[in-house]
Amino acid sequence: MLKIGVLASGRGSNLQSIIDSIEAGELQAEIKVVISDKEGAKALDRAAKYGIANKYINPKAYESKENFEQAMIDVLKKYGVELVVMAGFMRILSPYFVRYYRNRVMNIHPSLLPSFTGLHAQKQALDYGVKLAGCTVHFADEGMDTGPIILQAAVPVKDDDTEETLAKRILVEEHRIYPEAIRLFSEGRVEVKDGKVKIKNRE
Template sequence: MLKLGVLASGRGSNLQSIIDAVEAGEIEAEVKVVISDNENAQALERATKHQIEAQYVGPEDYSTSNGFEQAIIDQLERYDVELVILAGFMKLLSPYFIKYYQNRIMNIHPSLLPAFKGLHAQQQALDYGVKVAGCTVHFVDQGMDTGPIILQAVVPVKEDDTEDSLATRILEEEHKVYPEAVKLYAEDKLEIEGRKVIIKR
């Protein structure tokens, strides 16, 4: 059974969607540990509620970012994590960390990548005047939101949308496609060929 480790900095709603899918038997996987760089993250509370190991790793406790990342790696290794899930983790991971888990880190971003990378993607989409927005699950590489795309979901943009209203509707789709991407990985149905992710049916 696939062992998952989740890194989260905030409320952890995408974490919850994955936990729910695992507990419902929809994903052949187990969330082994949830790690946060924010000791007040709701994600840690969600983990504890579901009897999942919850770990706080504080950046301020380490003199270098390398030391901080190594502490996270040590925890992930302790639980034999095979796939790392980023669920609102606000720290940028170094090339060392990404290489350590090459093609074994997933992230979700609230835009149809490669459009609107980085922060406030929903507001970027509104400012640009697009007619559709959405979300993207991708493998993490050394760029920001540039890794191979696994799944995407489209959300129509309404004339009266605000950043919050659009974000809310996109989040509903995130809660569907992120568990689906993890499920495909658990079933060994994802194959990376250059920039493309081939889904084997």
């Protein structure tokens, strides 16, 4: 069974969607540990509720970003984590971390990448006037919101949308496609070739 480690900084709604998929038997995986860089993050409470190991690692306690990330790697290794899942983790991982878990770190971003990277992706989409927004699950690489795309879902943009209403509708799709991407990975159906993801035996 696939062993997952989750990195989260906030409420952990995507973490919850993964937990729900596991509980429902839709995803054959086990969340071994949840790590947060924020003390008191709700994601840690969610983990504790389900008996999942959880740990706050204070970035300020380390002399460098690499030392902080090494502390995270040490915890992930302790729990035998095979796939690292970023669920609202608000730090950009360094090349050091990404190289260690090459094509084994997933992230979800609330836009149809490569459009609208970084913060406030929904506002960027509205400001640009796009007719379709959405979300993307991808493998993290050395860039920001770059890396091979695994799955995407589109959401129509309404004329009266605000950043909040659009974000809410995108979040529904995030909760659908993130567990699906993890499921495909767990089944050995995700292959990265020439910087692109190929999904084997896609329905």
